[in-house]
Amino acid sequence: MSLGSYLRGLFRTTTPAFEEGQELTVFVTGHRGGTPVARVGDTVLRVIDAPEGLLDSRVRIRVTSFDANDHTGEAEYLERVGESVF
16 A cells, blocks of 8 residues: 555545536435435535436436535436445
8 A cells, every 4th residue: 555545545525525517426315405415425416407216326417516615516417327235
């Protein structure tokens, strides 16, 4: 194990930031005000145009807006890519 590999794990954040247009694969973990949400650590992304029935599904999304101060954002749904294993 290199020193760089070791140090990289020490400085990981629980509130990652995302850029507009960035595509991610995430799990839909719940709903907020009727809108599906995906959590990445403590960061919450609302998936505005997602179809119903995605809870616990793995989906691809594209970030459409992000507030780095609040660690919240919105994303557009691209496709379902899998289901949870639990």
